[in-house]
Amino acid sequence: MNNFLFVAAENDAIANCKAGGMGDVVRDVPREIARRGDKVHVVVPAYSRLHHNGTFRTKLNFRLRGIDYSAELYVVAPKKEFENIIHYVIHHPEITEGGIAHIYHDDPTEPFFNDFIKFIVFNTAVAEAIKMGAFGELDVVHMHDWHSSALLFLKHYHPDYKVLKKMRYVYSIHNLAIQGIRPFYDNYASVNNWFPEVELDHGALKDPRYHDCINLMAVGIRLADAVHTVSKAYKEDVLLPSARPEFVGGESLEGDLQKANNEGRLYGILNASNYQNIRQAEKGLxxxxTVKALFRWLQDESKKYKADFLAHTGEKIMEYVSNKPKFIVSSVARLTEQKFYFFMRSPESFEKILQRLQQVDGIFMLLGTGDPDYEQLFRDMSYKHKNFIFTNGQSEDLIDSMYLETDLYFMPSLFEPCGISQMLAMRNGNPCLVHHTGGLKDTVEHMKTGFAFDGKTFSAKLADMVAKFDEALNVWEHDRPKWNRIRANAKKMRFTWEKSLDEYYEKLYLL
Known part of the structure; x- marks a missing residue:
């Protein structure tokens, strides 16, 4: 039996520990590993809240900033029990929750200040737990994004953690755009402040642009035994330099990724979707x-400033209870540049889509929270357009209903390392309209399983987005047999963890 440790910022196998697709992966991959008879330990930060109903396992004592620290390791109950998987959280007062999904901080004036602190404390506690044997004799440590890569820094450079060198380290990149860049010196959230005893190898740790800073995403890429992008097409993208907004590629780390690729350490393996134990949703709700979610949000103190908008959305939705629209387009996503830059850059393109939708008595439903500028854009658009329903919050029941009852799922991501939403929509037999990039290239085929837009320049992409939307509606209006074939093909597609894990074992884990 092989023994794995997963280290991440999110884990959707436990309640209230997810902000994005990484949480799904950290939930699903251990289940597939356990199904194969191997053992998995999954550890995430407690964020001052996730340890409350946990079972205390052990104290973790270590040094940071030249002083003694003591963190606590708890075993916590998952949403669903699986044999051979144990879920842990690490609690320390400095591992605080942020405003983004009660996990990440948004530090606009000093990027990564708070997150750097909490993930340094978390990683050092994990290193101590490995050293103590809290997870047993490990074969593979699988880390996810920059939040876990300080483990590699400790393994390579910290005199107390030489014992970490024994096992294999795999590093998965979920979002290359968020890199965890902080100064080496002269700041509370700097490397030297937290590790004064470590002699810093600036050349091996520095950011390619800011030479006085560490780049923790780069540390993961440079020091892991295997580096993994979450789709084959995204691997090809990141080997090239970014030329925003036309193309988002290596985000200044293409040199590091090319080196990893030349050394045979870089692999593109598609994330998958869950086709078993699916949360059952009922049609027609x-x-x-939507109304239930709105009422719940109206009672939420933090949404009081949005009360007028929630009431406006409620009035809109009531019209459709008795007078159902003929066509529903939907989108569920965090409201960020990555997901909706096309709409932010060109609201008029989005308006053309809404006008075209109006011709077929259709509506566009968008659910999400995120960047305040994007939230404001969509609130303004909702006041302006009767057939645009923006629900500015999170609700699992409503998300399930949207995936179940939509006719076309829209995913205009500027870049997409893999994407899970298109897989969930296709699982329900809903064709998707996507930007032909990254993992969306690997999962949606134009006019076969869905629709895809592209273009050589940004304005060409915008024009093609509107044109392909029109094309999709034309198929639905005038060629229903073809529409039904595309729907059936989408529903038949299977992106299984079983298939992806075969590649993990062969290429990443070497087991």
Whole structure:
């Protein structure tokens, strides 16, 4: 039996520990490993809240900033029990929750200040737990994004953690754009402040642009035994320099990724979707679940400033309870540049889509929270356009209903390392309209399983987005047999963890 440790910022196998697709991966991959008879330990930060109903396992004592620290390791109950998987959280007062999904901090004036502190404390506690044997004799440590890569820094450079060198380290990149860049010196959230005893190898740790800073995403890429992008097409993208907004590629780390590729350490393996134990949703509850979510949000103190908008959305949705639209387009995502830059850059393109939708008595439903500028854009658009329903919050019941009852799922991501939403929509037999990039290239085929837009320049992409939307509606209006074939093909597609894990074992884990 092989023994694995997963180290991440998110884990959707436990309640209230997810902000994005990484949480799904950290939930699903251990289940597939356990199904094969191997053992998995999954550890995430407690964020001052996730340890409350946990079982205390051990104290973790270590030194940071030249002083003694003591963190606590807890075993916590998952949403669903699986044999051979144990879920842990690490609690320390400095591992605080942020405003983004109660996990990450948004530090606009000094990027990564708070997150750097909490993930340094977390990683050092994990290193101590490995050293103590809290997870047993490990064969593979699988880390996810920059939040876990300080483990590699400790393994390579910290005199107390030489014992970490024994096992194999795999590093998965979920979002290359968020890199965890902080100064080496002269700041509370700097490397030297937290590790004064470590002689810093600036050349091996520095950011390619800011030479006085560490880049923790780069540390993961440079020091892991295997580096993994979450789709084959995204691997090809990141080997090239970014030329925003036309193309988002290596984000200044293409040199490091090319080196990893030349050394045979870089692999593109597609994330997968879950086709078993699916949370069951009932058809016909779309509008009821929208209203229920709105009522719940109206009672939430933090949404009081949005009360007028929530009431406006409620009035809109009530019209559709008795007078159902003929076509529903939907989108569920965090409201960020990555997901909706096309709409932010060109609201008029989005308006053309809404006008075209109006011709077929259709509506566009968008659910999400995120960047305040994007939230404001969509609130303004909702006041302006009767057939645009923006639910500015998170609700699992409503998300399930949207995936179940939509006719076309829209995913205009500027870049997409893999994407899970298109897989969930296709699982329900809903064709997707996507930007032909990254993992969306690997999962959606134009006019076969869905629709895809592209272009050589940004304005060409915008024009093609509107044109392909029109094309999709034309198929639905005038060629229903073809539409039904595309739907059936989408539903038949299977992106399984079983298939992806075969590649993990062969290429990443070497087991």
């Amino acid at each position: 779309l509008y009821r679940n």
